[in-house]
Amino acid sequence: MKKLLIVFGCVLAVVACKNETKKTEVNTVEKETVKYTSIGKEISDANAKSVSEMTMAYKTMRLGDTIAAKMIGKVEEVCQSKGCWMKINLEDGHQVMVKFKDYGFFMPKDIAGQNVVLNGKAYVNEVPIDEQRHYAEDAGKSADEIAAITEANTTYSFEADGVLLKGE
Template sequence: MRKLLIVFGVLLSVVACKTVDKNTAIKAVEQTNGNYTSIGTNFTADAAKSTSDMADAYTAMRIGDTINAKMVGTVDEVCQSKGCWLKLNLEDGNQVMVKFKDYGFFMPKDIAGQEVVLNGKAYVNEVPVEEQRHYAEDAGQSAEEIEAIIEPKKTFSFEADGVLLKSE
């Protein structure tokens, strides 16, 4: 009995200490889908709204509103720390802050200027000062730019459960 407990304890220790490399997990879900690479949940690009259509949809929404959506746009900026968020420009001059559901995947850091199709939930929220400063730091902004952020900001956001990255 004592030997069984020791073996069980060692086995439990080995399993508990096992780490998973997120990059390996990401590669397992990437696959080519036509002219796109699929990251996260698989979906098709059909019926994706343009940035112009999404600008209209966001304008009609209030803080706290959420809609299911597919959206196509060009990446403006990517988190340079881990690839854990990206920004898309809308046709009306606003930006959409895109995060990934449950941090289940990250995007390559060098995709600014590339087309993506997002699948998930579009929503409008208010971002507190500290969170804005965190994103500014991730984006590599200067200390002066970060300190200039002094009030909460209404933002257009998107939680993507899947992304199609246009293949070059």
């Protein structure tokens, strides 16, 4: 009986001292760090709407409507005079005319084709003939193209207070 107790005690001691290793799965997610040049008010790219989301938002808006928005888009055209406006294409063939709050900052003139994040106000407005002709002149359009502008145009617009220009 004494031997049985000794054997039982040894087995119990071995079981109690056993090191159990548990496997833990670790999933690592690498997040791509995007580098931006910040222009105007300091903003982040968090919660920025895609071009398709902004296309849907603009479709629901009427002349005079304004919403606070943050959007991502590709620059189609920039004012070649000072960089005081730019155009972003939407999915439905429309463009967004982007101006900068209080002309507080301007964009580089050579950023057509680059991605940007805009923060500010999206709105729908009517652009008079003389203003359209001014933008056409800034864009370097010909005299015939400028003269062909003969009526006011309802446009999707955006007043940006901050812009992130995606780095290469």
